[in-house]
Amino acid sequence: xxxxxxxxxxxxxxxxxxxxxxxxxxxxxxxxxxxxxxxxxxxxxxxxxxxxxxxxxxxxxxxxxxxxxxxxxxxxxxxxxxxxxxxxxxxxxxxxxxxxxxxxxxxxxxxxxxxxxxxxxxxxxxxxxxxxxxxxxxxxxxxxxxxxxxxxxxxxxxxxxxxxxxxxxxxxxxxxxxxxxxxxxxxxxxxxxxxxxxxxxxxxxxxxxxxxxxxxxxxxxxxxxxxxxxxxxxxxxxxxxxxxxxxxxxxxxxxxxxxxxxxxxxxxxxxxxxxxxxxxxxxxxxxxxxxxxxxxxxxxxxxxxxxxxxxxxxxxxxxxxxxxxxxxxxxxxxxxxxxxxxxxxxxxxxxx
Amino acid sequence: xxxxxxxxxxxxxxxxxxxxxxxxxxxxxxxxxxxxxxxxxxxxxxxxxxxxxxxxxxxxxxxxxxxxxxxxxxxxxxxxxxxxxxxxxxxx
Numbered sequence: 001x002x003x004x005x006x007x008x009x010x011x012x013x014x015x016x017x018x019x020x021x022x023x024x025x026x027x028x029x030x031x032x033x034x035x036x037x038x039x040x041x042x043x044x045x046x047x048x049x050x051x052x053x054x055x056x057x058x059x060x061x062x063x064x065x066x067x068x069x070x071x072x073x074x075x076x077x078x079x080x081x082x083x084x085x086x087x088x089x090x091x092x093x094x095x096x097x098x099x100x101x102x103x104x105x106x107x108x109x110x111x112x113x114x115x116x117x118x119x120x121x122x123x124x125x126x127x128x129x130x131x132x133x134x135x136x137x138x139x140x141x142x143x144x145x146x147x148x149x150x151x152x153x154x155x156x157x158x159x160x161x162x163x164x165x166x167x168x169x170x171x172x173x174x175x176x177x178x179x180x181x182x183x184x185x186x187x188x189x190x191x192x193x194x195x196x197x198x199x200x201x202x203x204x205x206x207x208x209x210x211x212x213x214x215x216x217x218x219x220x221x222x223x224x225x226x227x228x229x230x231x232x233x234x235x236x237x238x239x240x241x242x243x244x245x246x247x248x249x250x251x252x253x254x255x256x257x258x259x260x261x262x263x264x265x266x267x268x269x270x271x272x273x274x275x276x277x278x279x280x281x282x283x284x285x286x287x288x289x290x291x292x293x294x295x296x297x298x299x300x301x302x303x304x305x306x307x308x309x310x311x312x313x314x315x316x317x318x319x320x321x322x323x324x325x326x327x328x329x330x331x332x333x334x335x336x337x338x339x340x341x342x343x344x345x346x347x348x349x350x351x352x
Numbered sequence: 353x354x355x356x357x358x359x360x361x362x363x364x365x366x367x368x369x370x371x372x373x374x375x376x377x378x379x380x381x382x383x384x385x386x387x388x389x390x391x392x393x394x395x396x397x398x399x400x401x402x403x404x405x406x407x408x409x410x411x412x413x414x415x416x417x418x419x420x421x422x423x424x425x426x427x428x429x430x431x432x433x434x435x436x437x438x439x440x441x442x443x444x
């Protein structure tokens with residue numbers, strides 16, 4: 001096999017533009033969590049290399065990239081089947097600069113549990129050359145809400161020390177936009193088409209993060225790539241806690257949500273501004289805590305925007321803007337308000 | 353299939369072994385981002401949000417690696433000072 005080299009890009013200061021994450025045996029300490037963007041650009045390199053074949057403008061690699069800036073040292077990534085897995089590891093290519101494993105669609109959490117158990121066993125017998133190795137699992141919404149839920153629930157119950165990051169693009173985008181448990185009501189997908197009979201998906205979105213809260217695991221949070229500082233801090237907290245942690249990250253998908261390729265971050269921002277996707281974190285000690293923009297909206301409700309702001313930029317919701325469907329839009333607004341009001345009641349840092 | 357193989361003969365799994373940096377995704381692009389260095393305030397948002405790791409900070413200015421840029425336009429849309437513009441690919 002010929003020796004492979006990473007492309008050389010002239011860099012005057014800082015690390016080379018692309019690098020593999022190699023930790024010498026005996027490596028100790030923790031990688032710092034840098035929050036200054038310029039220092040970040042000089043000192044950190046993402047765990048995902050360019051050349052992956054995710055669609056232009058996909059938010060999943062942004063989530064992976066931001067999460068990898070918060071890794072604290074040697075990390076093993078486990079991947080559920082999904083867009084991220086099929087597009088980053090097309091044989092014989094791999095885009096991962098960190099150790100990576102994929103097994104099957106439904107058992108990402110179980111595979112992660114096994115990796116974590118092996119690390120524990122190696123540590124016990126003194127064969128692990130590092131003082132800590134973290135396990136981070138990336139799963140799509142199909143592999144988490146529906147197919148992989150049993151494995152995730154079991155792994156959370158057994159208390160393995162991993163961080164599960166769900167990048168939620170709200171349908172089975174990889175196979176052609178079929179509805180999943182994560183699809184919001186009234187959204188168009190190929191298996192919940194909009195027509196005379198039904199106006200898109202008729203059921204609600206499964207509250208996966210609340211379900212993980214009900215498991216009483218040490219850390220649960222929601223995040224979006226648009227609020228990148230918030231996402232990085234949450235990933236670091238999730239890695240640092242001892243036990244399972246879960247992060248639900250919204251990942252706008254330009255093919256499935258029918259929006260322009262340049263709008264992924266804008267839509268994630270609008271999802272938070274309209275309270276469609278509130279940002280919060282939960283730990284058993286503190287309870288629900290609103291963070292970042294959602295906390296600002298709770299303090300000043302005039303910042304909350306109507307759901308039209310979120311709907312108007314997406315083709316999957318375009319039927320909601322027709323005059324005859326005004327009733328549906330009202331229903332959608334009521335659904336979003338219901339979820340938001342419920343969260344405000346439970347959050348401990350809501351201004352009273 | 354020539355013969356049936358038992359579980360001991362089967363390989364353990366598929367191992368992707370080549371770096372995807374060999375695969376240049378730049379030819380997917382229809383519009384290319386061009387940075388105006390006079391307008392750029394070096395806020396790094398394009399570097400943070402680029403899904404293809406095609407924006408590079410060389411210590412002094414922002415560079416775009418056209419080998420990998422898929423031309424999504426996210427950097428131009430998120431740029432707070434509109435220093436990045438999307439221009440049509442030059443045709444030979």
